[in-house]
Amino acid sequence: MSLKSRRGARSILALASLATAALALSACSPAASGAGGSSITVTASTGTLTENFNPFSPTALPSTNGVIFEPLYWYNSASDAPPTPILATDFSWNDDGTELTVTTREGVKWSDGEDFTAADVAFTYNLVAETPELNTSGSAATAEAIDDTTVVLHFPEPSFMQEPSVLGNRGIVPEHIWKDVADPTTEVNSDAVGTGPFVLKEFTAQSYLLEKNEHYWDEGKPAIDKVRYVSLDSADAAAAALIAGKVDWMSSYLPDLEQLLKDHDNLSYVNTPALTTSIFTCSNAELGCTGPQTDPAVRQAIYHAINRDQLNQLAGGGFAGTSSPTMVIPGRDDDWISDPELATTPPSADADEASAILDAAGWVPGADGIREKNGERLSLTVQTVSGWSDYISLNDAMSQQLADVGIELNPVQLAWNEWNNNQMMGTFQLSLDSIGLQPSNNPYFVYNKWYATSQTLPVGESASAGNSSRYSNPIVDDAIHAAAVTIDEAAQKEQYATIQAEIDRDLPYIPIYVNSMLTEFNTDRATGWPTNDDKFALPATWKNWDNGIVLKELQPAK
Known part of the structure; x- marks a missing residue:
């Protein structure tokens, strides 16, 4: 699993492992580099690094966009x-x-x-x-x-x-x-020339070094001279390196984070929840989806039957934020929520409401307590990726919660490629994933990507544009189009009110919570990191554009 992932709880290594990780990093850490000037170390990923500083490439290394190349x-x-x-x-x-x-x-x-x-x-x-x-x-x-x-x-x-x-x-x-690049789709751009605060100095399969751009336009910045990105074997190794003082900036979920850091005054963290962990459903029978989840009543019952507070404690470490059935982020995006009743998801389960919905839809309890309708058991398979242990914990807990209302949930763990292919092709019933970051916080980008008919295809064809639920609703489509052709926010809000009412009823994506996005810092060598009180940028190490903002705001520690 990549360190950039917001998924996957990892255990903290023992002291012996901390020492091992410290030794492994000693050759590339700032203290051991022997280079003059201020320097910090950032975790880039796990595994071998593949050289790619092409700003057009979806697999460019984390520092490419924002640190070397800049947007308008x-x-x-x-x-x-x-x-x-x-x-x-x-x-x-x-x-x-x-x-x-x-x-x-x-x-x-x-x-x-x-x-x-x-x-x-x-x-x-x-x-x-x-x-x-x-x-x-x-x-x-x-x-x-x-x-x-x-x-x-x-x-x-x-x-x-x-x-x-x-x-x-x-x-x-x-x-x-x-203008002289033969093929911009395959160019790795080893000698990257950009306008950003740093330039590439050297690259290996284990780490790469960036140095201050002496021609940078923003006067006095950056104040840090060098940034080294390193690859480690696992998120556990990164955590160990952080504790050992060998890494200054990393983004990873760490269980018991506050307890872990309480004896380390030089370490801090910030939580920037922005990804709505959801149950993705293959919802549209007309486009080839099969299974009980194609019944909106089943999706509504699942929505009411899960206990989100319990799920946060069991799988989210207590760091997750409250989600909204509108799929915008409560707090940050309150102005875009049309109906106060849709502001947040229910924190606890309402088994009576879930059962009433299923009763009205004709799903009756069977001999074993699992509901059935027209000879079909209300049994559903939910997929997640092997190793995403927080999502695995979610599935285990939801299996028990849904059983209370007569829904059988069967979790399966798959390799990432198989999980992703199933979701794109529509060969799944339920899948755990996140509604992710978009170009801006305007809800248009969420609604267009995940709910527009134009963004999906029948089962068996890859819905790579985003709408893997195969959701199709002409009322939503018309409202998305109307919002796209105006910059009048009041007019957009009218359209979003329509969309929010429709998707709250249909629930092709069932929100659980806004997953934590934890980022950890070492202040021994640099200060000025984002804090929970001053989130001047989204500080995840993998976040394009924001990473350059963070790096150029840092100051060498005194």
Whole structure:
């Protein structure tokens, strides 16, 4: 399992293992590097590192986007703040949403000393438009540089809601380098030239070193001279290295975290829950889904029968946040929730409500207590990935909770590839997964990706666009489209009210809780990390864009 995963509780190693991990890291830790200047170490992943600093690649290494390459604007997933200017200073739409005019920042240089201009921005978007394999966000933008600081992005139809993806989720590349790249889809970009706060110095299969970009445009930043990303054998090894003082920044779930860190004043953590752990259902019989979960009444009964407080304590370590049936994040996104009754999921089980729903739908208790209807047992298989131990704990607990209302839950553990293929192809009944981060906190991105008919396909075809539940509702589709063609938030909220009422009833994805996103820090070598009171960025080490914001705000410890 990757360290970036928000899933998978890991046990803490014994003291002997701590010593082993410390020795393994000694060759690459700041204290042992022998290099001058301030330096920190970050966990990159588990296993062997594969060199890839291509900002267009979905498998680029964690520091590529945000640390080496920058977007035009940065959207903070940890708050509801407006976008922060990075390589641009202003933007505006025309009235019908088909043109986006961007003013680029003056005085920026590439890390090789060449000037950055609007022509680089236009080149980047045109390269994506001309190379469909690079267009993972679905952007339809083409671009024209009007002068050195003005670029106009053109869209074939109203595209207001592409704004966060276009402005905030695209690393800008230098035309003078990339115009000569033979194949941008396979380029590993070993000599990466970017505008970000750090540049690549050296790479091995176990670690890579970044150094301060001496041409960086943001005066006085970064204050840290070097950042080394390391690969460790497991999340346990990373935890051991953190305790031993060999790693300064990591993102991993650690059981009993507060107890673990209480004797280490130099260690801290921040929790930024932003991923709604949910039961994904193959919900649509018309598109080929089979099983009791295609009955909305069954999905509603599951929603009411689970005890979320108990699940949080058993599987979430008590760090999980409250979810919402609207699938936005309570607290952060309250302004987008139309009905106060839909603000949060119920914390405890309501077995009477769940049973009443099943009774009304014709599911009657069988001789063994498991309900049945027309000869079909209310027995469901739920899949998760072997090794995701918090999700395995969820399944074990929910099996007992659902049995109380006559639902048999059969958990299975699969290799990640099989689990993912089943979910994409629709060959599953229930699956544990998360509704994840999007280009901005506007609910449009959640609703379009996971609920729009355009984002799914019949069972047997890969719903890689996101809607793996095969959900299809013309009322929801119309509301998503209406929200997409306006930047009037009041008008969008009207459409979201319609969507929220529909998905609360249909529940193709059944929310459990907002899973913890724990990130740990060592303050011996650097200070200025995000805190639970000041989440100035989403601090997960794997989070594109935010990682660069965190690194350039750090100060060497005194």
